[in-house]
Amino acid sequence: MSFWEYLGDRHQQLLTDAGEQAGIVFLSMVMATLLGVLTGLVTCRSERAGSLATTASSAVLALPALAVIGLLVPVVGLGTAPTVIALTLFGLMPVMRSTVVGLRAVDPSLVEAATGIGMSRPMRLARVELPLAWPPILTAIRVSTRMLMGIAAIAAYASGPGLGKEIFRGLAFPDGENALNEVLAGTLGIIILTLLFDVVYVLVGRLTISGGIRAPGGTRV
Amino acid sequence: MSEPAGLQSGTTAATVELEQLTKRYPGSPQPVVDNVTLTIRAGETAVLVGPSGCGKSTILKMINRLVEPTGGRVRVGGEDVGAMDPVGLRRRIGYVTRASGLFPHMTVAQNIALVPEMSGWPRARIRARVEEMLDLVGLDPVEFRDRHPRGLSGGQRQRVAVARALAADPPVLLMDEPFGAVDPVTRDHLQGELIRVQGELHKTIVFVTHDFDEAIRLGDRIAVLRERSHIAQYDTPESILTNPADDFVSGFAGGGAALKRLSLTRVREVDIAAYPTLTVDDPLQEIFNKLRASVTNEILLLDQRGRPYKWLRRGDLMRAKGSLARAGTLVNDTVPRDATLRDALEAVLTDSAGRVAVTGRRGEYAGVVDVETLMNTVHELLEADRLEAMETRHALEEMRATQTHAEQEGEGGGQMT
Structure with a gap:
């Protein structure tokens, strides 16, 4: 069976898998963004907590994804749960880190000006500090999403959902008739999904980053 | 929120009184601001001038409570600012700094609209106010309203910063070296504009600078500060030029008092x-x-x-x-x-x-x-200034003598009962 025939034959299954993959990455990324920005906000005020957050971020990212998923399986079982937890954990690290770094990079004279014209702390955060730190945070979210796409594929090992299933099925029976087709379909699917997400992020950047601070020629990557 | 009568937006100006104001940072043996007492009359421009590091900016920040004093108090419109909500206080005190402080992600109009917005003005009034403020500082609303700060020159940025500070019509305006970062020609322009704007609005302005010529040009009264913000002299520009209190003031004023006097008089x-x-x-x-x-x-x-x-x-x-x-x-x-x-x-x-x-x-x-x-004019002016300064000094001494006398009497009375 040629690759095209394979696609025509299995498109139903492939679309379902792709949908699962996209859904799980999107869900994890939303949670990772919320948690990452929140922990970034909490820790950036204190010198020590902020450094701890950035160090933890690098440390967690150094762990092998498969090992983390493996460690989670005895605790939460197989399937979607360990996948979402692992993805969220990996995804939130770059976001948390760039939130801390981004908030600290806001010009202190602007923070003082915001206070000086009578903004309360929450208002200052919402109207001045976060909007100014948003471009690096969005970049981190974008980078995180690309990374999660790859990790989500590995999650199929723990019976997770997504296009990883295709890849592992092909790898499990390398002599099978459709082995190559399966691996190819899974991999290409992931690449296409990643590109689609990237396009969405570019649009989000256009809409949410003020023209006054946007780097010429689009968002920074 | 009930607001103290003297500090409502919309009133033209309020007095600013510093009473034995002191700021000491933990770990440093000397206070930055040491026991400063100063009264700035409503509607006057008072310039605090002194060498860098003398604590003049700290005084300014204690007025809008960006810095909390360790001793003494500040009264604005007769009310102790220490007892007010700092956020509400700052919305009623304009603040312009050297670094403009415009928010780069907002347009010029959005920047100017901030304080009226926070004070809950209706939208239509805010829009009209933004136009009015841009006109006031000499920028064309149609051209500048929707620009971002990064598309403005340094001078234009400072104009917008002044517009933003004045947008909610605060009775008091604090300016911390607002023209320190622009080139001399633009600075000259901006100073002229500030004089014009103040001529229209009559706010109480507290202006900090280390440039004595700027102080002479803008101030109704000038406080010459030495280290730790000790006031060497607080007087009109004329008196400071012709009758410096001591060597520090005359040294700071620099030579050429007669020349500087020339720039205070019009043809x-x-x-x-x-x-x-x-x-x-x-x-x-x-x-x-x-x-x-x-x-x-x-x-x-x-x-x-x-x-x-x-x-x-x-x-x-x-x-x-x-x-x-x-x-x-x-x-x-x-x-x-x-x-x-x-x-x-x-x-x-x-x-x-x-x-x-x-x-x-x-x-x-x-x-x-x-x-x-x-030549004749300068001679006459200097002579007149000298006489006036001698008179005020004489009057001050007399007042002090009466005060001391009254205090002694008071003590005597206290002992008797």
Whole structure:
């Protein structure tokens, strides 16, 4: 069976898998963004907590994804749960880190000006500090999403959902008739999904980053 | 929220009183601001001037509570600011810094609208106010409203910063070296604009600078601060120039008090000599007669619209063989009546004959100023300043004597009961 025939034959299954993959990455990324920005906000005020957050971020990212998923399986079982937890954990690290770094990079004279014209702390955060730190945070979210796409594929090992299933099925029976087709379909699917997400992020950047601070020629990557 | 009567937005100005204000940072042996007492009258511009690091910015930040004092208090409009909600307080005190502090992700209009928005103004009123403020600071609303700060020059940014600070019509405006980061020409412009704006609004302005000339130009009163914000002298620019309290003040004011005095007086305030004048339409014979009869060596020829045109000396007409078109020297420089004496001196010095024609609003002839007039004026001014300063000093001493007397009496009375 040629690759095209394979696609025509299995498109139903492939679309379902792709949908699962996209859904799980999107869900994890939303949670990772919320948690990452929140922990970034909490820790950036204190010198020590902020450094701890950035160090933890690098440390967690150094762990092998498969090992983390493996460690989670005895605790939460197989399937979607360990996948979402692992993805969220990996995804939130770059976001948390760039939130801390981004908030600290806001010009202190602007923070003082915001206070000086009578903004309360929450208002200052919402109207001045976060909007100014948003471009690096969005970049981190974008980078995180690309990374999660790859990790989500590995999650199929723990019976997770997504296009990883295709890849592992092909790898499990390398002599099978459709082995190559399966691996190819899974991999290409992931690449296409990643590109689609990237396009969405570019649009989000256009809409949410003020023209006054946007780097010429689009968002920074 | 109930607001203290003296500090409501919409009132023109409020007094600012510093009472034994002290700021000591933990770990440093000397306070940055040490026991400063100062009263700034409503509607006046007070300039705090002193060397860098003397704590003048700290004083400013204690007024809007960006820095909390460790001792003493600040009253604005008679109310102790320490007892007010700092956020509400700051919305009613304009604040402009050296670094403009405009938010780069917001447009010019959004920046200016911030304080009115936070104060809950209706939308239509905010929009109208933004236009009004841009007009006030000399920026075209249509052109600038939707620009971002990064598309503005340094001077334009400071103008927008002033517009933002004044948007909610606060009674008090704090300015921390607002023109310190712009080039000298722009600074000169902005200072002029501030004088004009203040002439319209009559706010209480507390202005911090280390530039003494700026202080002279802008201040109704100047507080010269030495280290730890000790007030060396708090007085009008005239008195500080002519009657510095001590060597520190005179050293800081720099030499050339007489020259600086010149920039405090306008041409229209001095006696402008009336010069024999003629217009180009007068018959030649009359010109001859006038030249012959004149006590001065030359007369000023005006054009049809009464503007200075040519200086005519005796003999000029002869040499030009009676042709008015070729006789005399063209007037190449005039000063308006609103110019300072310093500008006039500049013009007189560059003029080969040592005099310059003064013109009115539409360029029409108003008189002539020469070196002699300027010299006499400066002498008179300095003498008058000196007398006035001596009088105030005398009055102060008398007041202090009465006070001491009253205190002693009071103590005596206390012991008796």
